[in-house]
Amino acid sequence: MEKTLTLNDVNPGQTAIVKEILSKGSMRRRLLDIGLTENTKIECVGRSPLGDPCAFLIRGAVIALRCEDCNDILIYNRTDKVRRV
Amino acid sequence: MGLTNNSVGINAIDSEFIIKKHSPSDKVIAIAGNPNVGKSTVFNGLTGMNQHTGNWTGKTVTNAQGFCKSEKYSYVMVDIPGAYSLMSESPDEKTARNFICFGEPDAVVVVCDATCIERNLNLALQIMEISENVIICVNLLDEAERKNIKIDLNLLSERLGVPVIGIVARKKKSLKSLLYSIDCLIDNSQKNKKIAKADYGxxxxxxxxxxxxxxxxxxxxxxxxxxxxxxxxxxxxxxxxxxxxxxxxxxxxxxxxxxxxxxxxxxxxxxxxxxxxSIENLKDIIASSIVKKAEEICDGVVTSENKSERKNFSISDRSIDRILTSRITGYPVMILMLAVILWITITGANYPSQIISDLLFGFEIPLTHFLETIGAPTLIIEMVVFGIYRVLAWVVSVMLPPMAIFFPLFTLLEDSGYLPRVAYNLDKPFKKCCACGKQALTMCMGFGCNAAGIVGCRIIDSPRERLIAIITNNFVPCNGRFPILIAVISMFFTYDSVSLSTSLISSLLLTSVVVFGIIMTFVVSKVLSKTILKGVPSSFTLELPPYRKPQIGKVIVRSIFDRTLFVLGRAVAVAAPAGLIIWLMANITIGDCSILKHCSEFLDPFAKLIGLDGVILIAFILGFPANEIVIPIIIMAYMSQGTITQTDDLLSIKQLLVDNGWTWVTAVNVMIFSLMHWPCSTTLMTIKKETASLKWTAVSFIVPAICGIVICFIFTSVTRFFI
Structure with missing residues (x-):
């Protein structure tokens, strides 16, 4: 079986579709509030200087999430963004 | 527009929220919306007030109100904290929810960001479940246009069933249409209209x-x-x-x-x-139904022409991010930015400082003459002139110029959207200390005023992390302590601050003092979370807003004006009475010397141990109401002990200090101690209010005081050993 991918596997420049959110309690609520629901398209846009947290483009806004929290967000697949030359 | 008079000092303590109407017929309008969509800008535009605005999430954490008149009605506008939804648990979002639910507003204006309207509708739909009288106000249309995002406002209004107004809040003109539609809404309530509702199944x-x-x-x-x-x-x-x-x-x-x-x-x-x-399921279904509804509504309403160009626009934001938050340049740029701001502040403050002090001290003689002509007794004249007036003049001339330069610069940075990047960069170290990255934002507020910083701690969700942020906020030098540092540095470490190299040295010194404060914040946060505030770091979301070009002219004028008022206000309220007290202490003698001398001699042995002297320690104790008066008290105390010198420039003051035994070691200790000692009375009152606990207030008092005493002691002992 293939390894389950999480948001941590998405590198800057890649996009992914959210499969399932495992977070609980207030974090789950907060993620839903910012529009991160199942089947949402999400793009990783950068990492902070020490590699954690990472910044994601979610429904038009850039949100920073910590690695631990990203572990709870499962994704379907990664696609490299098509870069314009 | 940066920290304002309303948001700092004693005003930072927020009282029980009561709507103050001018007349009973006034209508109450709540201004709600996601964080950082320009609610405060709309509020300021409508009321002509001067609420703190800035390009970051969580800058408004309390309700604010103001008045506004349209052709038909007069309104009380309430600016409520930004919220992503009405279902969350952070204290600032609760404030927002409570006002919409129980504040009985006559109408709610939901401000939305045109560039990500879909997410904004999430909140709008929740508010529309509570109240029918809602106006959707789509802000930042100019930004959306630049990103090539087109919004069909009519279709949106049709689908939502409530009025939708497009505005650019920075431009006052566009607010007229908003006010007009509020009028219309008040005239015909929407009770029977079909309003869009999420379908929960x-x-x-x-x-x-x-x-x-x-x-x-x-x-x-x-x-x-x-x-x-x-x-x-x-x-x-x-x-x-x-x-x-x-x-x-x-x-x-x-x-x-x-x-x-x-x-x-x-x-x-x-x-x-x-x-x-199940109940857990229920929460999910509710939240995702609303999100789905918002998606449905936006489908066809929002179109982005020419997708490649839109990408280009955010690519420019990303490339700025790449410089400001990259592994190699992230931290150096941050420190460089701080150093440049401090350099401009130090260099720039010199000239106005000289002019103001010449002016104010020049006024001393006419004031004396005036008091003589109205026949005031000599004792009163001395009390007024040498007590009250001199301290006042001192506070104004030393404190005002650096702050009037520092804050506009800082505000420019704030408006540009850089501050959340600082929090983003520093989150990992904060996490290592089991704290929250948003603490960096509260520290930035602390530069203006620790009391404001402490209220700002509400953006931190976890109570444990919030307490850490509150206790350590005092390690950031505030408005009142900054000038102490600047004055000491320019007196003892640079002799001629006109030349470029010396001004560079002094700004580097000041930067290292600030960085030292930040390091102390990390150390103390870590210690606290391993001892009395045990726990693991909680989860964290932080929005990184798009970079915006600050309105430079407006920021500078407003900010200087506002800082001037703030410093003058504090000077009159605190420095004047303190001047009187210190003059009395210096001039009333018990036995063979003055009260001041008794006190300073009593404290002297202990103060010497930490490299200060009795007078300095007394000054810090008397500076409890406001740290601005510390330096004036020191000078006055030394002057009353004999050597009367000319005191209108830094060189002669330095002479006075050196005559009283100051060395560079004393100067360093004074800087350390002003960075770390007990918080001022206003800050303590705010802490009491925010934590609702005497215990944590006491901890916030003791922790920085002990740090300061210990570090001064170590530094003094080490230098004694070597010198």
Missing amino acids: DTIESAIEIIEPEVKKIAGEKINSRWLSLKLLDYDKSLIDELNSYLKKDIFSNSDTDDNILKIIDTAKKYLSENNI
């Missing part, structure tokens, strides 16, 4: 129907019963507490009827679980 809707009739009986017409039923199903504890205090009764103790509400809720819950919906 048949099962949940049936469960709501079970509860709703009973809820209607309890809550009456004031609160939307469908919404309340849903919340009761969800069992939101804090909301129920608020509801009880609003209705002034406990809704669950309604034992006189058989139709006890608890029973009915249980019936509904049973019905849900029979249909395979």
